[in-house]
Amino acid sequence: MLVIKVGGSRGIDYDPVCADLAALYREGERFVLVHGGSHETNLLSNKLGKPPRFVTTASGYESRYTDRETLEIFEMVYCGKLNKGLVEKLQALDVPAIGLSGLDGRLLEGPRKDSITIVENGRRKVLRGDHTGRVERVNTRLVHLLIDAGYVLVVSPPAISHDHVAINVDGDRAAARMADALGAERLVILSNVPGLLRDVDDEASLIARIDPDAIDEHLELARGRMKKKILAAREALDGGVGEVILADARVASPIRQALSGRGTVIARRVLSP
Amino acid sequence: MLVIKVGGSRGIDYDPVCADLAALYREGERFVLVHGGSHETNLLSNKLGKPPRFVTTASGYESRYTDRETLEIFEMVYCGKLNKGLVEKLQALDVPAIGLSGLDGRLLEGPRKDSITIVENGRRKVLRGDHTGRVERVNTRLVHLLIDAGYVLVVSPPAISHDHVAINVDGDRAAARMADALGAERLVILSNVPGLLRDVDDEASLIARIDPDAIDEHLELARGRMKKKILAAREALDGGVGEVILADARVASPIRQALSGRGTVIARRVLSP
Numbered sequence: 001m002l003v004i005k006v007g008g009s010r011g012i013d014y015d016p017v018c019a020d021l022a023a024l025y026r027e028g029e030r031f032v033l034v035h036g037g038s039h040e041t042n043l044l045s046n047k048l049g050k051p052p053r054f055v056t057t058a059s060g061y062e063s064r065y066t067d068r069e070t071l072e073i074f075e076m077v078y079c080g081k082l083n084k085g086l087v088e089k090l091q092a093l094d095v096p097a098i099g100l101s102g103l104d105g106r107l108l109e110g111p112r113k114d115s116i117t118i119v120e121n122g123r124r125k126v127l128r129g130d131h132t133g134r135v136e137r138v139n140t141r142l143v144h145l146l147i148d149a150g151y152v153l154v155v156s157p158p159a160i161s162h163d164h165v166a167i168n169v170d171g172d173r174a175a176a177r178m179a180d181a182l183g184a185e186r187l188v189i190l191s192n193v194p195g196l197l198r199d200v201d202d203e204a205s206l207i208a209r210i211d212p213d214a215i216d217e218h219l220e221l222a223r224g225r226m227k228k229k230i231l232a233a234r235e236a237l238d239g240g241v242g243e244v245i246l247a248d249a250r251v252a253s254p255i256r257q258a259l260s261g262r263g264t265v266i267a268r269r270v271l272s273p
Numbered sequence: 274m275l276v277i278k279v280g281g282s283r284g285i286d287y288d289p290v291c292a293d294l295a296a297l298y299r300e301g302e303r304f305v306l307v308h309g310g311s312h313e314t315n316l317l318s319n320k321l322g323k324p325p326r327f328v329t330t331a332s333g334y335e336s337r338y339t340d341r342e343t344l345e346i347f348e349m350v351y352c353g354k355l356n357k358g359l360v361e362k363l364q365a366l367d368v369p370a371i372g373l374s375g376l377d378g379r380l381l382e383g384p385r386k387d388s389i390t391i392v393e394n395g396r397r398k399v400l401r402g403d404h405t406g407r408v409e410r411v412n413t414r415l416v417h418l419l420i421d422a423g424y425v426l427v428v429s430p431p432a433i434s435h436d437h438v439a440i441n442v443d444g445d446r447a448a449a450r451m452a453d454a455l456g457a458e459r460l461v462i463l464s465n466v467p468g469l470l471r472d473v474d475d476e477a478s479l480i481a482r483i484d485p486d487a488i489d490e491h492l493e494l495a496r497g498r499m500k501k502k503i504l505a506a507r508e509a510l511d512g513g514v515g516e517v518i519l520a521d522a523r524v525a526s527p528i529r530q531a532l533s534g535r536g537t538v539i540a541r542r543v544l545s546p
Contacts, residue, residue, distance in 0.1 A: 044349075047320075047321055048320055048321075072353075072354050072358075075353045075354055075357045075358075076317075076349035076350065076353035076354050077349065077353065078353070079352055079353045079356070079357050079372075080345075080348045080349035080350065080351070080352040080353025080354070081345050081348055081349050081353070083352070084348045084352050084374055084376055084431075084439065085345075085348075087374075087376045087377055088376055088433070088437065088438070088439050091376065091379065091433060091437050092437035092438075096378060096379070097377070097378075098373070098377040098378045098415075099352075099373075099374070099376070099377050100371070100377075101357055101360075101372070103357055103360045103361055103364065103372070104360055104370070104371040104372050104373075105369060105370075105371045105424055106364065106369070141422075142371075142422075142424075145418065145419075145422055146418075149414075149415075149418055151378055151415075158357070160361070160364060164361065164364050164365035165361070165365075166357065166361050
Protein backbone atom coordinates (compact mmCIF):
# COMPACT_ATOMS: atom_id res chain seq x y z
CA MET A 1 0.00 0.00 0.00
CA LEU A 2 1.15 3.45 -0.95
CA VAL A 3 -0.24 6.84 0.09
CA ILE A 4 0.44 9.78 -2.20
CA LYS A 5 -0.25 13.33 -1.15
CA VAL A 6 -0.25 16.00 -3.83
CA GLY A 7 -0.25 19.59 -2.67
CA GLY A 8 -2.44 22.42 -3.79
CA SER A 9 0.12 25.17 -4.22
CA ARG A 10 0.51 27.34 -7.26
CA GLY A 11 2.30 25.72 -10.18
CA ILE A 12 1.19 22.13 -9.69
CA ASP A 13 -0.09 20.38 -12.80
CA TYR A 14 -2.28 17.41 -11.94
CA ASP A 15 -2.05 15.77 -15.37
CA PRO A 16 1.38 14.13 -14.88
CA VAL A 17 0.34 13.05 -11.38
CA CYS A 18 -2.78 11.38 -12.77
CA ALA A 19 -0.82 9.75 -15.62
CA ASP A 20 1.56 8.21 -13.06
CA LEU A 21 -1.35 7.05 -10.94
CA ALA A 22 -2.98 5.43 -13.96
CA ALA A 23 0.24 3.53 -14.68
CA LEU A 24 0.50 2.39 -11.05
CA TYR A 25 -3.13 1.29 -11.17
CA ARG A 26 -2.52 -0.76 -14.32
CA GLU A 27 0.45 -2.41 -12.61
CA GLY A 28 -1.84 -3.51 -9.79
CA GLU A 29 -0.40 -1.19 -7.14
CA ARG A 30 -2.78 -0.38 -4.25
CA PHE A 31 -2.76 3.29 -3.31
CA VAL A 32 -4.74 6.22 -1.97
CA LEU A 33 -4.37 9.76 -3.28
CA VAL A 34 -4.76 12.65 -0.85
CA HIS A 35 -4.86 16.15 -2.31
CA GLY A 36 -4.63 19.75 -1.18
CA GLY A 37 -6.06 22.94 -2.60
CA SER A 38 -4.67 25.94 -0.76
CA HIS A 39 -3.84 28.09 -3.77
CA GLU A 40 -7.28 27.70 -5.36
CA THR A 41 -8.89 28.31 -1.98
CA ASN A 42 -6.99 31.58 -1.70
CA LEU A 43 -8.12 32.61 -5.19
CA LEU A 44 -11.78 31.85 -4.47
CA SER A 45 -11.63 33.48 -1.04
CA ASN A 46 -10.31 36.67 -2.61
CA LYS A 47 -12.90 36.59 -5.39
CA LEU A 48 -15.65 36.25 -2.81
CA GLY A 49 -14.37 39.19 -0.80
CA LYS A 50 -13.27 36.99 2.10
CA PRO A 51 -9.48 37.10 1.83
CA PRO A 52 -7.66 34.21 3.50
CA ARG A 53 -6.27 34.83 6.95
CA PHE A 54 -3.12 32.94 7.79
CA VAL A 55 -2.09 32.86 11.38
CA THR A 56 1.04 31.64 13.11
CA THR A 57 0.25 29.51 16.11
CA ALA A 58 2.16 29.86 19.33
CA SER A 59 4.02 26.64 18.46
CA GLY A 60 5.26 28.26 15.24
CA TYR A 61 3.07 26.62 12.60
CA GLU A 62 1.25 28.54 9.92
CA SER A 63 -2.43 27.74 9.53
CA ARG A 64 -5.49 29.06 7.74
CA TYR A 65 -7.98 30.59 10.15
CA THR A 66 -11.18 28.77 9.24
CA ASP A 67 -14.44 30.28 10.38
CA ARG A 68 -17.67 28.76 9.06
CA GLU A 69 -17.68 30.89 5.92
CA THR A 70 -14.07 29.97 5.16
CA LEU A 71 -14.87 26.31 5.77
CA GLU A 72 -17.58 26.43 3.13
CA ILE A 73 -15.24 28.10 0.62
CA PHE A 74 -12.66 25.46 1.51
CA GLU A 75 -15.20 22.67 0.87
CA MET A 76 -16.23 24.19 -2.44
CA VAL A 77 -12.65 24.14 -3.68
CA TYR A 78 -11.34 20.94 -2.11
CA CYS A 79 -14.42 18.69 -2.29
CA GLY A 80 -16.01 20.34 -5.31
CA LYS A 81 -13.75 21.70 -7.99
CA LEU A 82 -10.48 19.91 -7.18
CA ASN A 83 -11.67 16.55 -5.92
CA LYS A 84 -14.17 16.13 -8.74
CA GLY A 85 -11.65 17.48 -11.26
CA LEU A 86 -9.15 14.80 -10.20
CA VAL A 87 -11.79 12.09 -10.29
CA GLU A 88 -12.78 13.19 -13.80
CA LYS A 89 -9.14 13.18 -14.98
CA LEU A 90 -8.57 9.70 -13.53
CA GLN A 91 -11.80 8.35 -15.01
CA ALA A 92 -10.61 9.60 -18.41
CA LEU A 93 -7.51 7.42 -17.87
CA ASP A 94 -9.72 4.40 -17.08
CA VAL A 95 -8.99 4.57 -13.37
CA PRO A 96 -12.20 3.84 -11.39
CA ALA A 97 -11.74 6.78 -9.04
CA ILE A 98 -14.03 7.74 -6.17
CA GLY A 99 -13.58 11.07 -4.42
CA LEU A 100 -14.25 11.29 -0.70
CA SER A 101 -13.76 13.94 1.94
CA GLY A 102 -12.92 13.12 5.52
CA LEU A 103 -16.58 13.71 6.40
CA ASP A 104 -17.83 10.89 4.21
CA GLY A 105 -18.30 7.78 6.28
CA ARG A 106 -16.19 9.60 8.93
CA LEU A 107 -13.19 8.69 6.83
CA LEU A 108 -10.96 11.10 8.75
CA GLU A 109 -11.95 11.87 12.32
CA GLY A 110 -10.34 13.73 15.16
CA PRO A 111 -10.60 16.45 17.75
CA ARG A 112 -11.58 19.99 16.86
CA LYS A 113 -9.55 22.84 18.20
CA ASP A 114 -12.08 25.64 18.24
CA SER A 115 -9.78 28.19 19.74
CA ILE A 116 -6.16 28.68 18.82
CA THR A 117 -3.43 30.73 20.35
CA ILE A 118 -1.70 32.77 17.71
CA VAL A 119 1.12 35.22 17.62
CA GLU A 120 0.34 38.47 15.82
CA ASN A 121 2.78 41.38 15.80
CA GLY A 122 4.74 39.61 18.51
CA ARG A 123 1.72 39.30 20.83
CA ARG A 124 -0.18 36.19 21.82
CA LYS A 125 -3.87 36.23 21.09
CA VAL A 126 -6.67 33.66 21.34
CA LEU A 127 -8.85 33.20 18.25
CA ARG A 128 -12.22 31.47 18.66
CA GLY A 129 -14.65 29.88 16.20
CA ASP A 130 -11.92 28.08 14.32
CA HIS A 131 -12.94 24.99 12.37
CA THR A 132 -9.61 23.25 12.52
CA GLY A 133 -8.34 20.10 14.11
CA ARG A 134 -6.35 17.01 13.41
CA VAL A 135 -6.96 13.46 12.31
CA GLU A 136 -6.78 10.76 14.95
CA ARG A 137 -8.87 7.99 13.43
CA VAL A 138 -9.12 6.70 9.85
CA ASN A 139 -12.06 4.60 8.69
CA THR A 140 -9.83 1.90 7.24
CA ARG A 141 -12.83 -0.42 6.86
CA LEU A 142 -14.32 1.97 4.31
CA VAL A 143 -11.00 2.34 2.49
CA HIS A 144 -10.56 -1.42 2.24
CA LEU A 145 -14.19 -1.95 1.23
CA LEU A 146 -13.73 0.31 -1.77
CA ILE A 147 -10.19 -0.72 -2.69
CA ASP A 148 -11.09 -4.41 -2.47
CA ALA A 149 -13.99 -3.71 -4.84
CA GLY A 150 -11.51 -2.28 -7.33
CA TYR A 151 -11.91 1.46 -6.74
CA VAL A 152 -9.21 4.08 -6.32
CA LEU A 153 -9.72 6.67 -3.59
CA VAL A 154 -9.12 10.39 -4.00
CA VAL A 155 -9.30 11.90 -0.54
CA SER A 156 -9.43 15.48 0.63
CA PRO A 157 -9.96 17.43 3.82
CA PRO A 158 -12.05 18.50 5.70
CA ALA A 159 -12.18 15.85 8.38
CA ILE A 160 -14.99 15.42 10.89
CA SER A 161 -14.63 16.19 14.57
CA HIS A 162 -15.69 13.77 17.28
CA ASP A 163 -18.67 16.07 17.86
CA HIS A 164 -19.61 15.96 14.15
CA VAL A 165 -18.32 19.29 12.88
CA ALA A 166 -16.35 19.66 9.65
CA ILE A 167 -12.76 20.64 10.44
CA ASN A 168 -9.95 21.87 8.27
CA VAL A 169 -6.98 19.58 8.82
CA ASP A 170 -3.51 19.71 7.40
CA GLY A 171 -3.44 17.52 4.29
CA ASP A 172 0.12 16.29 4.79
CA ARG A 173 -0.54 15.17 8.34
CA ALA A 174 -3.87 13.62 7.28
CA ALA A 175 -2.00 11.67 4.59
CA ALA A 176 0.57 10.57 7.19
CA ARG A 177 -2.21 9.38 9.49
CA MET A 178 -3.80 7.49 6.60
CA ALA A 179 -0.50 5.87 5.63
CA ASP A 180 0.02 4.77 9.21
CA ALA A 181 -3.55 3.48 9.69
CA LEU A 182 -3.49 1.60 6.40
CA GLY A 183 -0.11 0.05 7.14
CA ALA A 184 1.36 1.68 4.03
CA GLU A 185 4.96 0.93 3.20
CA ARG A 186 5.52 4.33 1.64
CA LEU A 187 4.20 7.87 1.84
CA VAL A 188 4.99 10.26 -1.01
CA ILE A 189 4.39 13.97 -0.39
CA LEU A 190 4.50 16.01 -3.59
CA SER A 191 4.59 19.80 -3.55
CA ASN A 192 5.95 22.75 -5.50
CA VAL A 193 9.47 22.35 -4.10
CA PRO A 194 11.99 19.54 -4.72
CA GLY A 195 12.01 18.48 -1.06
CA LEU A 196 13.60 19.90 2.08
CA LEU A 197 16.07 22.62 1.13
CA ARG A 198 18.96 23.71 3.30
CA ASP A 199 18.55 27.17 1.78
CA VAL A 200 14.93 27.89 0.91
CA ASP A 201 16.01 30.14 -1.99
CA ASP A 202 18.29 27.54 -3.58
CA GLU A 203 16.71 24.44 -5.04
CA ALA A 204 20.18 22.93 -5.45
CA SER A 205 20.49 22.81 -1.66
CA LEU A 206 18.14 19.83 -1.51
CA ILE A 207 18.73 17.47 1.36
CA ALA A 208 18.51 14.07 -0.32
CA ARG A 209 18.48 11.84 2.76
CA ILE A 210 17.43 12.38 6.35
CA ASP A 211 18.15 9.87 9.06
CA PRO A 212 14.89 9.34 10.96
CA ASP A 213 16.80 9.87 14.19
CA ALA A 214 17.83 13.32 12.97
CA ILE A 215 14.35 14.43 11.98
CA ASP A 216 13.87 16.88 14.84
CA GLU A 217 16.85 19.00 13.89
CA HIS A 218 15.57 19.08 10.31
CA LEU A 219 12.19 20.21 11.61
CA GLU A 220 13.94 23.34 12.86
CA LEU A 221 15.53 23.86 9.47
CA ALA A 222 12.18 23.75 7.67
CA ARG A 223 10.35 26.96 6.85
CA GLY A 224 6.66 27.73 6.23
CA ARG A 225 4.62 24.86 4.87
CA MET A 226 7.64 22.53 4.80
CA LYS A 227 7.50 22.44 8.60
CA LYS A 228 4.25 20.49 8.53
CA LYS A 229 5.58 18.13 5.88
CA ILE A 230 8.51 17.20 8.10
CA LEU A 231 6.13 16.86 11.04
CA ALA A 232 3.90 14.64 8.89
CA ALA A 233 6.92 12.57 7.90
CA ARG A 234 7.86 12.10 11.55
CA GLU A 235 4.33 11.07 12.45
CA ALA A 236 4.18 8.59 9.58
CA LEU A 237 7.53 7.03 10.49
CA ASP A 238 6.59 6.89 14.17
CA GLY A 239 3.40 5.12 13.12
CA GLY A 240 5.25 2.43 11.21
CA VAL A 241 5.46 3.69 7.64
CA GLY A 242 8.74 2.48 6.15
CA GLU A 243 9.67 5.42 3.98
CA VAL A 244 8.55 9.00 3.44
CA ILE A 245 9.58 10.85 0.29
CA LEU A 246 9.15 14.61 -0.05
CA ALA A 247 9.36 15.34 -3.75
CA ASP A 248 8.60 17.72 -6.56
CA ALA A 249 5.15 17.68 -8.16
CA ARG A 250 6.24 19.95 -11.01
CA VAL A 251 8.36 17.44 -12.94
CA ALA A 252 7.43 14.84 -15.55
CA SER A 253 6.42 11.56 -13.87
CA PRO A 254 6.49 13.06 -10.39
CA ILE A 255 5.41 9.89 -8.57
CA ARG A 256 7.81 7.65 -10.53
CA GLN A 257 10.66 10.02 -9.80
CA ALA A 258 9.78 10.18 -6.12
CA LEU A 259 9.54 6.41 -5.85
CA SER A 260 12.94 6.10 -7.52
CA GLY A 261 14.38 8.20 -4.71
CA ARG A 262 14.43 11.71 -6.13
CA GLY A 263 13.58 14.24 -3.44
CA THR A 264 14.14 14.09 0.29
CA VAL A 265 13.98 10.49 1.43
CA ILE A 266 13.44 9.62 5.06
CA ALA A 267 13.55 5.85 5.47
CA ARG A 268 13.16 3.85 8.64
CA ARG A 269 14.43 0.77 6.82
CA VAL A 270 15.72 -0.02 3.37
CA LEU A 271 12.93 -0.94 0.97
CA SER A 272 13.23 -2.79 -2.28
CA PRO A 273 12.59 -0.38 -5.16
CA MET B 274 -35.80 0.80 -1.34
CA LEU B 275 -36.74 4.44 -1.48
CA VAL B 276 -35.19 7.28 -3.46
CA ILE B 277 -35.67 10.81 -2.16
CA LYS B 278 -34.80 13.85 -4.22
CA VAL B 279 -34.64 17.19 -2.44
CA GLY B 280 -34.46 20.26 -4.63
CA GLY B 281 -32.10 23.17 -4.41
CA SER B 282 -34.50 26.06 -4.83
CA ARG B 283 -34.75 29.05 -2.58
CA GLY B 284 -36.61 28.48 0.68
CA ILE B 285 -35.69 24.85 1.28
CA ASP B 286 -34.48 24.04 4.78
CA TYR B 287 -32.45 20.82 4.89
CA ASP B 288 -32.74 20.29 8.65
CA PRO B 289 -36.27 18.78 8.64
CA VAL B 290 -35.30 16.66 5.62
CA CYS B 291 -32.28 15.31 7.47
CA ALA B 292 -34.31 14.72 10.65
CA ASP B 293 -36.78 12.62 8.67
CA LEU B 294 -33.96 10.71 7.00
CA ALA B 295 -32.39 9.97 10.38
CA ALA B 296 -35.72 8.56 11.61
CA LEU B 297 -36.06 6.42 8.47
CA TYR B 298 -32.51 5.20 8.95
CA ARG B 299 -33.20 4.20 12.57
CA GLU B 300 -36.25 2.29 11.41
CA GLY B 301 -34.06 0.27 9.04
CA GLU B 302 -35.39 1.78 5.80
CA ARG B 303 -33.00 1.56 2.83
CA PHE B 304 -32.83 4.78 0.85
CA VAL B 305 -30.70 7.05 -1.29
CA LEU B 306 -30.87 10.84 -1.09
CA VAL B 307 -30.34 12.85 -4.27
CA HIS B 308 -30.03 16.62 -3.93
CA GLY B 309 -30.09 19.71 -6.07
CA GLY B 310 -28.45 23.10 -5.67
CA SER B 311 -29.69 25.49 -8.33
CA HIS B 312 -30.39 28.49 -6.10
CA GLU B 313 -26.96 28.38 -4.43
CA THR B 314 -25.34 27.88 -7.84
CA ASN B 315 -27.07 31.02 -9.10
CA LEU B 316 -25.85 32.96 -6.06
CA LEU B 317 -22.25 31.83 -6.49
CA SER B 318 -22.34 32.38 -10.26
CA ASN B 319 -23.48 35.95 -9.71
CA LYS B 320 -20.88 36.58 -7.02
CA LEU B 321 -18.17 35.32 -9.35
CA GLY B 322 -19.30 37.59 -12.16
CA LYS B 323 -20.53 34.70 -14.28
CA PRO B 324 -24.32 35.07 -14.09
CA PRO B 325 -26.31 31.93 -14.83
CA ARG B 326 -27.70 31.58 -18.32
CA PHE B 327 -30.94 29.70 -18.57
CA VAL B 328 -32.03 28.63 -22.00
CA THR B 329 -35.24 27.11 -23.31
CA THR B 330 -34.60 24.14 -25.53
CA ALA B 331 -36.52 23.62 -28.74
CA SER B 332 -38.54 20.92 -26.95
CA GLY B 333 -39.65 23.49 -24.37
CA TYR B 334 -37.54 22.59 -21.35
CA GLU B 335 -35.60 25.11 -19.33
CA SER B 336 -31.95 24.27 -18.72
CA ARG B 337 -28.79 25.89 -17.36
CA TYR B 338 -26.24 26.50 -20.10
CA THR B 339 -23.15 24.85 -18.66
CA ASP B 340 -19.82 25.78 -20.17
CA ARG B 341 -16.66 24.54 -18.44
CA GLU B 342 -16.50 27.51 -16.07
CA THR B 343 -20.15 27.06 -15.10
CA LEU B 344 -19.55 23.34 -14.59
CA GLU B 345 -16.81 24.10 -12.07
CA ILE B 346 -19.03 26.57 -10.20
CA PHE B 347 -21.76 23.92 -10.28
CA GLU B 348 -19.37 21.32 -8.82
CA MET B 349 -18.23 23.69 -6.10
CA VAL B 350 -21.80 24.21 -4.93
CA TYR B 351 -23.29 20.77 -5.48
CA CYS B 352 -20.34 18.50 -4.62
CA GLY B 353 -18.64 20.90 -2.22
CA LYS B 354 -20.80 23.12 -0.07
CA LEU B 355 -24.16 21.35 -0.35
CA ASN B 356 -23.18 17.70 -0.54
CA LYS B 357 -20.68 18.00 2.30
CA GLY B 358 -23.09 20.18 4.29
CA LEU B 359 -25.75 17.46 4.05
CA VAL B 360 -23.26 14.75 4.98
CA GLU B 361 -22.19 16.78 8.00
CA LYS B 362 -25.82 17.33 9.11
CA LEU B 363 -26.59 13.61 8.74
CA GLN B 364 -23.43 12.59 10.60
CA ALA B 365 -24.51 14.86 13.44
CA LEU B 366 -27.73 12.80 13.57
CA ASP B 367 -25.71 9.55 13.72
CA VAL B 368 -26.45 8.65 10.12
CA PRO B 369 -23.29 7.19 8.48
CA ALA B 370 -23.61 9.31 5.35
CA ILE B 371 -21.30 9.24 2.34
CA GLY B 372 -21.58 11.92 -0.33
CA LEU B 373 -20.93 10.99 -3.93
CA SER B 374 -21.30 12.75 -7.24
CA GLY B 375 -22.22 10.94 -10.42
CA LEU B 376 -18.53 11.05 -11.40
CA ASP B 377 -17.44 8.94 -8.45
CA GLY B 378 -17.15 5.34 -9.51
CA ARG B 379 -19.17 6.40 -12.59
CA LEU B 380 -22.21 6.32 -10.34
CA LEU B 381 -24.32 8.18 -12.92
CA GLU B 382 -23.32 7.79 -16.54
CA GLY B 383 -24.87 8.80 -19.82
CA PRO B 384 -24.47 10.61 -23.11
CA ARG B 385 -23.31 14.21 -23.30
CA LYS B 386 -25.20 16.62 -25.46
CA ASP B 387 -22.51 19.14 -26.32
CA SER B 388 -24.68 21.25 -28.53
CA ILE B 389 -28.27 22.19 -27.81
CA THR B 390 -30.90 23.84 -29.93
CA ILE B 391 -32.48 26.65 -28.02
CA VAL B 392 -35.18 29.18 -28.72
CA GLU B 393 -34.21 32.77 -27.97
CA ASN B 394 -36.50 35.68 -28.81
CA GLY B 395 -38.57 33.27 -30.88
CA ARG B 396 -35.60 32.13 -33.00
CA ARG B 397 -33.85 28.77 -33.00
CA LYS B 398 -30.16 28.83 -32.29
CA VAL B 399 -27.50 26.15 -31.72
CA LEU B 400 -25.32 26.51 -28.62
CA ARG B 401 -22.05 24.56 -28.46
CA GLY B 402 -19.69 23.65 -25.60
CA ASP B 403 -22.49 22.64 -23.30
CA HIS B 404 -21.62 20.22 -20.50
CA THR B 405 -25.04 18.70 -20.15
CA GLY B 406 -26.49 15.30 -20.74
CA ARG B 407 -28.65 12.69 -19.17
CA VAL B 408 -28.22 9.58 -17.05
CA GLU B 409 -28.57 6.24 -18.76
CA ARG B 410 -26.62 3.94 -16.47
CA VAL B 411 -26.39 3.77 -12.67
CA ASN B 412 -23.56 1.94 -10.92
CA THR B 413 -25.93 -0.08 -8.74
CA ARG B 414 -23.06 -2.35 -7.67
CA LEU B 415 -21.40 0.61 -5.92
CA VAL B 416 -24.69 1.69 -4.33
CA HIS B 417 -25.34 -1.80 -2.98
CA LEU B 418 -21.73 -2.21 -1.83
CA LEU B 419 -22.04 0.88 0.37
CA ILE B 420 -25.63 0.36 1.53
CA ASP B 421 -24.93 -3.27 2.42
CA ALA B 422 -21.97 -2.07 4.48
CA GLY B 423 -24.35 0.19 6.44
CA TYR B 424 -23.75 3.56 4.75
CA VAL B 425 -26.32 6.06 3.54
CA LEU B 426 -25.67 7.69 0.16
CA VAL B 427 -26.08 11.39 -0.54
CA VAL B 428 -25.83 11.80 -4.30
CA SER B 429 -25.53 14.87 -6.48
CA PRO B 430 -24.92 15.74 -10.12
CA PRO B 431 -22.79 16.08 -12.20
CA ALA B 432 -22.83 12.74 -13.97
CA ILE B 433 -20.07 11.43 -16.21
CA SER B 434 -20.43 11.09 -19.96
CA HIS B 435 -19.53 7.93 -21.82
CA ASP B 436 -16.43 9.79 -23.02
CA HIS B 437 -15.46 10.72 -19.44
CA VAL B 438 -16.55 14.35 -19.24
CA ALA B 439 -18.47 15.77 -16.27
CA ILE B 440 -22.00 16.66 -17.35
CA ASN B 441 -24.73 18.63 -15.67
CA VAL B 442 -27.83 16.45 -15.54
CA ASP B 443 -31.27 17.20 -14.25
CA GLY B 444 -31.44 16.05 -10.63
CA ASP B 445 -35.07 14.92 -10.77
CA ARG B 446 -34.50 12.76 -13.81
CA ALA B 447 -31.25 11.41 -12.33
CA ALA B 448 -33.18 10.44 -9.19
CA ALA B 449 -35.84 8.77 -11.36
CA ARG B 450 -33.16 6.80 -13.18
CA MET B 451 -31.65 5.76 -9.84
CA ALA B 452 -35.02 4.70 -8.47
CA ASP B 453 -35.62 2.62 -11.56
CA ALA B 454 -32.13 1.06 -11.61
CA LEU B 455 -32.27 0.23 -7.90
CA GLY B 456 -35.74 -1.27 -8.19
CA ALA B 457 -37.09 1.28 -5.71
CA GLU B 458 -40.72 1.01 -4.72
CA ARG B 459 -41.09 4.75 -4.24
CA LEU B 460 -39.58 8.00 -5.49
CA VAL B 461 -40.22 11.17 -3.47
CA ILE B 462 -39.41 14.48 -5.17
CA LEU B 463 -39.38 17.38 -2.72
CA SER B 464 -39.27 20.99 -3.89
CA ASN B 465 -40.46 24.45 -2.92
CA VAL B 466 -44.00 23.85 -4.15
CA PRO B 467 -46.66 21.49 -2.74
CA GLY B 468 -46.78 19.39 -5.94
CA LEU B 469 -48.32 19.90 -9.36
CA LEU B 470 -50.64 22.91 -9.27
CA ARG B 471 -53.50 23.44 -11.69
CA ASP B 472 -52.89 27.18 -11.28
CA VAL B 473 -49.23 27.93 -10.63
CA ASP B 474 -50.17 30.98 -8.54
CA ASP B 475 -52.56 29.12 -6.26
CA GLU B 476 -51.12 26.49 -3.94
CA ALA B 477 -54.69 25.36 -3.12
CA SER B 478 -55.03 24.15 -6.70
CA LEU B 479 -52.83 21.14 -5.94
CA ILE B 480 -53.58 18.06 -8.00
CA ALA B 481 -53.53 15.32 -5.36
CA ARG B 482 -53.63 12.28 -7.64
CA ILE B 483 -52.60 11.67 -11.23
CA ASP B 484 -53.48 8.52 -13.06
CA PRO B 485 -50.26 7.25 -14.70
CA ASP B 486 -52.20 6.92 -17.96
CA ALA B 487 -53.02 10.62 -17.83
CA ILE B 488 -49.48 11.78 -17.18
CA ASP B 489 -48.90 13.24 -20.64
CA GLU B 490 -51.75 15.71 -20.38
CA HIS B 491 -50.42 16.78 -16.97
CA LEU B 492 -47.01 17.29 -18.54
CA GLU B 493 -48.61 19.99 -20.66
CA LEU B 494 -50.12 21.60 -17.58
CA ALA B 495 -46.75 21.83 -15.83
CA ARG B 496 -44.75 25.05 -16.01
CA GLY B 497 -41.02 25.75 -15.61
CA ARG B 498 -39.11 23.31 -13.44
CA MET B 499 -42.25 21.28 -12.69
CA LYS B 500 -42.17 20.05 -16.30
CA LYS B 501 -39.01 18.04 -15.63
CA LYS B 502 -40.44 16.65 -12.41
CA ILE B 503 -43.44 15.26 -14.27
CA LEU B 504 -41.13 13.92 -16.95
CA ALA B 505 -38.98 12.32 -14.22
CA ALA B 506 -42.11 10.81 -12.68
CA ARG B 507 -43.10 9.34 -16.03
CA GLU B 508 -39.63 7.89 -16.55
CA ALA B 509 -39.60 6.36 -13.07
CA LEU B 510 -43.04 4.80 -13.51
CA ASP B 511 -42.14 3.51 -16.98
CA GLY B 512 -39.04 1.96 -15.43
CA GLY B 513 -41.03 0.08 -12.82
CA VAL B 514 -41.11 2.35 -9.78
CA GLY B 515 -44.44 1.82 -8.02
CA GLU B 516 -45.19 5.33 -6.84
CA VAL B 517 -43.88 8.83 -7.37
CA ILE B 518 -44.79 11.60 -4.93
CA LEU B 519 -44.14 15.26 -5.73
CA ALA B 520 -44.26 17.06 -2.41
CA ASP B 521 -43.36 20.13 -0.42
CA ALA B 522 -39.90 20.37 1.13
CA ARG B 523 -40.84 23.45 3.16
CA VAL B 524 -43.07 21.76 5.75
CA ALA B 525 -42.25 20.00 9.02
CA SER B 526 -41.45 16.31 8.39
CA PRO B 527 -41.44 16.71 4.63
CA ILE B 528 -40.57 13.08 3.85
CA ARG B 529 -43.06 11.67 6.36
CA GLN B 530 -45.78 13.86 4.95
CA ALA B 531 -44.95 12.87 1.37
CA LEU B 532 -44.93 9.18 2.26
CA SER B 533 -48.32 9.57 3.92
CA GLY B 534 -49.67 10.81 0.61
CA ARG B 535 -49.51 14.58 0.92
CA GLY B 536 -48.53 16.15 -2.40
CA THR B 537 -49.16 14.94 -5.92
CA VAL B 538 -49.19 11.15 -5.93
CA ILE B 539 -48.74 9.20 -9.14
CA ALA B 540 -49.07 5.50 -8.40
CA ARG B 541 -48.80 2.66 -10.86
CA ARG B 542 -50.22 0.31 -8.25
CA VAL B 543 -51.55 0.63 -4.74
CA LEU B 544 -48.82 0.35 -2.13
CA SER B 545 -49.24 -0.40 1.53
CA PRO B 546 -48.44 2.70 3.58
